Amino acid sequence: MKSTLDEMKALVAVVDTGSVRGASEVLSVTPAAVSRTISRLEVKLETTLLSRTTRKLSVTSEGSIYLKKVRKILEEVELAEEQLIIRKDRPSGLxxxxxxxxxxxxxxxxxxxxxxxxxxxxxxxxxxxxxxxxxxxxxxxxxxxxxxxxxxxxxxxxxxxxxxxxxxxxxxxxxxxxxxxxxxxxxxxxxxxxxxxxxxxxxxxxxxxxxxxxxxxxxxxxxxxxxxxxxxxxxxxxxxxxxxxxxxxxxxxxxxxxxxxxxxxxxxxxxxxxxxxxxxxxxxxxxxxxxxxxxxxxxxx
Missing domain, CATH: 3.40.190.290 (D-Maltodextrin-Binding Protein; domain 2)
Known part of the structure; x- marks a missing residue:
């Protein structure tokens, strides 16, 4: 697998917040770190996932296909982690x-x-x-x-x-x-x-x-x-x-x-x-x- 979970999370955060800065706040990292992560992911996949201009950020058609699959992967990972908590029969965390x-x-x-x-x-x-x-x-x-x-x-x-x-x-x-x-x-x-x-x-x-x-x-x-x-x-x-x-x-x-x-x-x-x-x-x-x-x-x- 070329992509890492951190790279997937960065992509989802950028799309959901509508900006690199918004994603950086959600992920508690710098905007530069988010930009580097997205760029690294695009290099690995050899495709452009996000279309960037000075005023707007949008998802490319290739990015939309990839994003749909990524969301499912992250959901499954989160669900697996939740199941560990459920097995303890006790909610925890912030x-x-x-x-x-x-x-x-x-x-x-x-x-x-x-x-x-x-x-x-x-x-x-x-x-x-x-x-x-x-x-x-x-x-x-x-x-x-x-x-x-x-x-x-x-x-x-x-x-x-x-x-x-x-x-x-x-x-x-x-x-x-x-x-x-x-x-x-x-x-x-x-x-x-x-x-x-x-x-x-x-x-x-x-x-x-x-x-x-x-x-x-x-x-x-x-x-x-x-x-x-x-x-x-x-x-x-x-x-x-x-x-x-x-x-x-x-x-x-x-x-x-x-x-x-x-x-x-x-x-x-x-x-x-x-x-x-x-x-x-x-x-x-x-x-x-x-x-x-x-x-x-x-x-x-």
């Missing part, structure tokens, strides 16, 4: 998880110690990001996202749904009153998201039978910030159940328009990037988080 700050705080942090007690050989690294990220470029194994997913080559596992509700603190309602209609909302302080746009839609039917779109003079791009503003009496907010379940249970936040609100739910997915079958540590965490969130029962631990 698991890097990324999600929005509110989900880290309310979804993962409360139960992560139980996962570690079950799987002590798994090392966990948690990072936060409020928007979609490049899993490959950011060295992330699992990203948990709330809301509709965009078209993607990533694999996704549905965790469940989380309903959005309109809430306010008792102190705010005592000072400014409780709105009983959409029209009355215009006289209240509404807390809103600066982005994405869809989060400005509240689960109420407004004029012309359209979804009510909140106009806010106090906005944030982080749901946890909005939650704390609501708890502090700064205004009325529309937030997902996974953030407010405990607050509503304790009475720190009160649900408004309980009878007239639409049942709008945000899907929760765990997304991951793998060339092969899901690794044991990834699948064990996804299974664990599905059991412990109990999203279908609106119970968030």
């Amino acid at each position: 698991l890097r998880i990324n999600t929005a700050t509110p989900f880290i705080l309310h979804g993962i942090a409360p139960c992560i110690s139980r996962y570690q007690a079950l799987y002590p050989d798994v090392e966990i690294e948690l990072t936060t990001n409020e928007e979609n990220i490049d899993l490959v470029g950011k060295h992330t194994d699992i990203a948990i996202r709330i809301g509709q997913l965009k078209d993607s080559t990533l694999r996704a596992v549905f965790i469940g749904n989380s309903r959005i509700r309109i809430v306010a603190s008792p102190d705010y309602l005592k000072e400014f009153g409780t709105p009983s209609s959409i029209e009355e909302l215009s006289n209240h302080r509404l807390l809103g998201f600066s982005k994405p746009e869809i989060l400005k839609n509240w689960p109420l039917i407004g004029e012309n039978d359209k979804i009510f779109r909140a106009t806010s003079n106090l906005r944030a791009d982080n749901g946890e910030v909005i939650r704390h503003l609501a708890l502090g009496g700064a205004g009325i907010a529309c937030l997902s159940d996974f953030m407010t379940y405990q607050d509503r249970k304790s009475g720190s936040l009160v649900e408004l328009f309980k009878e007239s609100s639409l049942k709008i739910e945000q899907p929760i997915h765990a997304i991951y990037y793998r060339n092969s079958a899901t690794s044991l540590r990834i699948s064990s965490f996804i299974d664990f988080i599905k059991r412990n969130l109990n999203v279908d029962k609106n119970e968030f631990m």
Whole structure:
């Protein structure tokens, strides 16, 4: 065999990240080392695998044929390595998880110690990001996202749904009153998201039978910030159940328009990037988080 596994991995990394620099970050080597590896591989195979210009990198027709076979080879090697771990019946290794700050705080942090007690050989690294990220470029194994997913080559596992509700603190309602209609909302302080746009839609039917779109003079791009503003009496907010379940249970936040609100739910997915079958540590965490969130029962631990 002319090619080495390292050379195959370098080729796949360049194609998946779209650049030599991106591949160097994934492989933790210098861009020059990646370029030399690809050049060495092309010399061995006596063919051009990648077409390079100053602005674009693309796979040649010969490279596409070779890449397809290489992916299968790497998948088999990875699967063989995974089987060794499975034989031990214990997930191990580094698991890097990324999600929005509110989900880290309310979804993962409360139960992560139980996962570690079950799987002590798994090392966990948690990072936060409020928007979609490049899993490959950011060295992330699992990203948990709330809301509709965009078209993607990533694999996704549905965790469940989380309903959005309109809430306010008792102190705010005592000072400014409780709105009983959409029209009355215009006289209240509404807390809103600066982005994405869809989060400005509240689960109420407004004029012309359209979804009510909140106009806010106090906005944030982080749901946890909005939650704390609501708890502090700064205004009325529309937030997902996974953030407010405990607050509503304790009475720190009160649900408004309980009878007239639409049942709008945000899907929760765990997304991951793998060339092969899901690794044991990834699948064990996804299974664990599905059991412990109990999203279908609106119970968030």
